[in-house]
Amino acid sequence: MTSLRLCIRRSAVADPAGPADRVELRLPSDVDCIEEAVALLTHHCLAGTRAGGRMRFRLEVVLAEALANAILRGNQEDPGKSVHVAVLLRAPDIRIEVTDEGHGFDPSLVPEPVTPHRIREERGRGIFLIRHLADQVVFNERGNSICAILLRR
Amino acid sequence: MSYTASRQDDITLIRSEGQLTVNNRQELKTMIAERLEKGERRFVLDFGETGYIDSSGLGALVTIAKQVREHAGDLRLSGLNDDLRQLFELTKLDTLFSISPSASEALAGF
Numbered sequence: 001m002t003s004l005r006l007c008i009r010r011s012a013v014a015d016p017a018g019p020a021d022r023v024e025l026r027l028p029s030d031v032d033c034i035e036e037a038v039a040l041l042t043h044h045c046l047a048g049t050r051a052g053g054r055m056r057f058r059l060e061v062v063l064a065e066a067l068a069n070a071i072l073r074g075n076q077e078d079p080g081k082s083v084h085v086a087v088l089l090r091a092p093d094i095r096i097e098v099t100d101e102g103h104g105f106d107p108s109l110v111p112e113p114v115t116p117h118r119i120r121e122e123r124g125r126g127i128f129l130i131r132h133l134a135d136q137v138v139f140n141e142r143g144n145s146i147c148a149i150l151l152r153r
Numbered sequence: 154m155s156y157t158a159s160r161q162d163d164i165t166l167i168r169s170e171g172q173l174t175v176n177n178r179q180e181l182k183t184m185i186a187e188r189l190e191k192g193e194r195r196f197v198l199d200f201g202e203t204g205y206i207d208s209s210g211l212g213a214l215v216t217i218a219k220q221v222r223e224h225a226g227d228l229r230l231s232g233l234n235d236d237l238r239q240l241f242e243l244t245k246l247d248t249l250f251s252i253s254p255s256a257s258e259a260l261a262g263f
Binding site: 034 | 205212215216
């Protein structure tokens, strides 16, 4: 695995939902970075909380799939481009925003991978998993930034 | 991630350790393709020591299953933890694969 210098910035911010912490990370367009980035972000997101295994699992899957999409599809592994992650840790939820430097895509055109004629396809399950494990998923208009919200329940 | 292969009668047991993800799925695909070329047809892929499989890893398993089937072979999975089972159920891949709780049960199922 590539040894990374992932720079995490953590700061307290004012949010309408109450006091919140913001964690930011910028990582290169290299799939070898994903595992370490997910571990680092998950650690920062759950430190000091009593989150169970279910929350950890949802967080890890959402982060890993969003980062893989940003690196592979968005930035197309261009070493000159990076991926920005901003996580807002609020009392009721965790809000994850992953932005790449690609042209974006239309998420409404992503087909469901579980239909009989698509289930044997190799690709196309990442966004599906994010949509099913996060409580809310929103893309920006350009389609190069995904925002996933996970309720702490 | 590492893969350890052993032969039991005419069944190839491959134990996966670590994570099966976008950056190592090709290694597993190559390993199975080489063994198919050598004439091996029955496979058990054990994930008892695997914490996580991402969507690329799931996709690789779909492709591997297709290749094994094209060679008139049989592929079975085992040892999926609760989280991994949930991923298979969400993506309906539990309907495509024969999944056993343990490698020994998968081997006995042939």
